[in-house]
Amino acid sequence: MMVYCHNCGTKNEEEDEYCSKCGTPLKENVEHRQRAESRQRQREECFGLPYGNIIVPLIIGVILILSGLSSIYGFELENLWPAIIVIIGLLIIAGAIYGIRRKN
Numbered sequence: 847m848m849v850y851c852h853n854c855g856t857k858n859e860e861e862d863e864y865c866s867k868c869g870t871p872l873k874e875n876v877e878h879r880q881r882a883e884s885r886q887r888q889r890e891e892c893f894g895l896p897y898g899n900i901i902v903p904l905i906i907g908v909i910l911i912l913s914g915l916s917s918i919y920g921f922e923l924e925n926l927w928p929a930i931i932v933i934i935g936l937l938i939i940a941g942a943i944y945g946i947r948r949k950n
Contacts, residue, residue, distance in 0.1 A: 901937060905930070 848857045849872050851865035858866055863873055909930065916923040 905934065 849860050849862065850857060851868060851870055851872060853870040854865060854868045856865055856867040858872055864871055912923055912926055915921075
């Protein structure tokens with residue numbers, strides 16, 4: 847993988863500490879990229895799960911669909927709330943386990 851100098855734009859090997867053209871330190875550039883990737887990964891997580899940011903809209907969508915089906919077919923939505931709460935609890939537990947494993 848190549849690292850670009852933030853001063854002059856020259857391609858350098860990833861293990862290089864200084865730019866081969868202008869001598870600017872490259873290590874700061876690599877550390878900055880790693881911090882940016884970490885922030886991006888945290889933004890994409892919800893409930894501690896990767897790409898978990900789709901979980902909340904998905905749950906809302908399922909609730910809306912079930913509400914519509916209950917009014918069309920006349921079944922009680924109240925019987926489904928415990929299942930929805932259990933699913934959310936399982937997602938939180940899965941996120942915690944994933945977070946612990948990722949740190950190790």
